[in-house]
Amino acid sequence: METRPPRRASIGARRSPETEAAVKAAARAVLAEKGYAGFSIEEVARRAGAGKPTIYRWWPNxxxxxxxxxxxxxxxxxxxxxxxxxxxxxxxxxxxxxxxxxxxxxxxxxxxxxxxxxxxxxxxxxxxxxxxxxxxxxxxxxxxxxxxxxxxxxxxxxxxxxxxxxxxxxxxxxxxxxxxxxxxxxxxxxxxx
Amino acid sequence: METRPPRRASIGARRSPETEAAVKAAARAVLAEKGYAGFSIEEVARRAGAGKPTIYRWWPNxxxxxxxxxxxxxxxxxxxxxxxxxxxxxxxxxxxxxxxxxxxxxxxxxxxxxxxxxxxxxxxxxxxxxxxxxxxxxxxxxxxxxxxxxxxxxxxxxxxxxxxxxxxxxxxxxxxxxxxxxxxxxxxxxxxx
Missing domain, CATH: 1.10.357.10 (Tetracycline Repressor, domain 2)
Structure with a gap:
């Protein structure tokens, strides 16, 4: 019987809890400081040290x-x-x-x-x-x-x-x-x- | 007794009804076509043939x-x-x-x-x-x-x-x-x- 290697999720699809927490904290901080009008994913990504594509993959909008x-x-x-x-x-x-x-x-x-x-x-x-x-x-x-x-x-x-x-x-x-x-x-x- | 000339309102402060109607019609058209997300005063001004300063003077926001x-x-x-x-x-x-x-x-x-x-x-x-x-x-x-x-x-x-x-x-x-x-x-x- 053939043994298949365990499937490995692609790195990109697996959420890192640290990054997720950092993005949420950054989003809260940007909203608190700048309100909805001044909110941008760019700013959240910069503060969280995360990539914009990562943020968009986890939260499409x-x-x-x-x-x-x-x-x-x-x-x-x-x-x-x-x-x-x-x-x-x-x-x-x-x-x-x-x-x-x-x-x-x-x-x-x-x-x-x-x-x-x-x-x-x-x-x-x-x-x-x-x-x-x-x-x-x-x-x-x-x-x-x-x-x-x-x-x-x-x-x-x-x-x-x-x-x-x-x-x-x-x-x-x-x-x-x-x-x-x-x-x-x-x-x-x-x-x- | 001194006679003072009648006060003349500055041209800029007096609304032209034609321009007002053109701006409103343009605003309606932009909203109908592009929705709130695509709405901009720039686009309204362009379509109405009006200046942005005029629009902002009449409707500050x-x-x-x-x-x-x-x-x-x-x-x-x-x-x-x-x-x-x-x-x-x-x-x-x-x-x-x-x-x-x-x-x-x-x-x-x-x-x-x-x-x-x-x-x-x-x-x-x-x-x-x-x-x-x-x-x-x-x-x-x-x-x-x-x-x-x-x-x-x-x-x-x-x-x-x-x-x-x-x-x-x-x-x-x-x-x-x-x-x-x-x-x-x-x-x-x-x-x-």
Whole structure:
């Protein structure tokens, strides 16, 4: 029986964890310093000491890189509340999310991703088919549990989630992420009826 | 008594209506052909036969030009309904708005404006303090009339308007502007409770 040598992945296709971490850190730093308008893959490559072709092979467009640096930090920053009512859960989660967007580079990443999706079909696809399903899976659980408690019919879970998402996007994109608690509470109330 | 000659405005400060119309038409054409990603003031100036300094004097940034070409066409395209209930009004207006965004260059203008506001402080200010108050004045009337009819307290007018705006933005920015009537109706229902 013939023994074949183990397949060797080409060097280029195998990700080096060090390079990946360096590129993500550089991307975060460039966004923090220069914002989305001043963001370029050239600058990220220079700071990370990585080649542009490597970056493009791993993250074919800016949107993919934004998604990569946004995901992990969001899950770590925002615990999913479970306070017994959609109203209480949303109040907590929305306040945490807006603080995360205000204080972390994440806000710039998020807004940059949406802007990028208006200029590129592949960024739009990444936003719709990767970012949104991945990022909304956790907060969707607040709506699922509320329906299970009988707060509203299960058929309304995704419609209510969508209204809440639109509310958040509007505030992020107009840079209105500092509402006082009574005002936020009033709007969350409307979403919970 | 001394008679002073009438003050003459400098030529540069006085807008020529022909040039203004030519610039707006060129901006619409460039957006329609190349989208927001391919839009440049250089190209608009070239097609309109106008100087770049003139364009920048009248519309200091892209956002101002987007707002100028969006406004008139929206008011002409979307009549304000008055059907006796917020539900019926919103169903009609939202369907008209989404069709307008889908079929007209306006959708590209609107999305370009939001993207631009993520890269420039002056574009963000134009979005918040000019575009939104101007463009929301008409649809806000649907919410005002509903409150007058007693459908909900007047204190909820702007909160409900905001949820509806966020819902529209989310759909525009993810290019999901073709929902069937039953689905749209279900979501509008939630906004009217």
């Amino acid at each position: 800016k949107a993919d890189l934004f998604i990569a640096i946004y995901g992990a930090s969001k899950d770590a920053a925002i615990p999913l509340p479970d306070e017994g009512s959609l109203r209480a859960d949303l109040l907590r989660y929305t306040a945490d999310l807006w603080r995360f967007w205000r204080e972390d580079t994440a806000g710039r990443v998020f807004k940059g991703l949406i802007a990028e999706a208006q200029t590129s079909e592949s960024a739009l696809a990444a936003l719709r088919f990767k970012f949104m399903p991945d990022r909304l899976a956790a907060p969707r659980q607040m709506f699922v549990r509320a329906a299970e408690r009988g707060e509203f019919p299960a058929t309304e879970i995704d419609d209510r989630l969508e209204l809440w998402v639109g509310f958040n996007w509007l505030h992020a994109l107009t840079d209105l992420l500092s509402e006082d608690e009574p005002t936020l509470s009033r709007k969350i109330d409307l979403l919970c009826r | 892209k956002a101002d030009l987007f707002i100028a070409i969006y406004g008139a066409s929206k008011d002409a395209a979307i009549p304000l309904p008055d059907e006796g209930s917020l539900r019926a009004d919103l169903l009609r207006y939202t369907a008209d708005l989404w069709r307008f965004w889908r079929e007209d260059t306006a959708g590209r203008v609107f999305k370009g404006l939001i993207a631009e506001a993520q890269t420039s402080e002056s574009a963000l200010a134009a979005l918040r303090f000019k575009f939104m108050p101007d463009r929301l004045a008409a649809p806000r009337q649907m919410f005002v009339r509903a409150a007058e009819r007693g459908e909900f307290p007047a204190t909820e007018i702007d909160d409900r308007l905001e949820l509806w705006v966020g819902f529209n933005w989310l759909h525009a920015l993810t290019d999901l502007l073709s929902e069937d009537e039953p689905t749209l109706s279900r979501k509008i229902d939630l906004l009217c409770r």
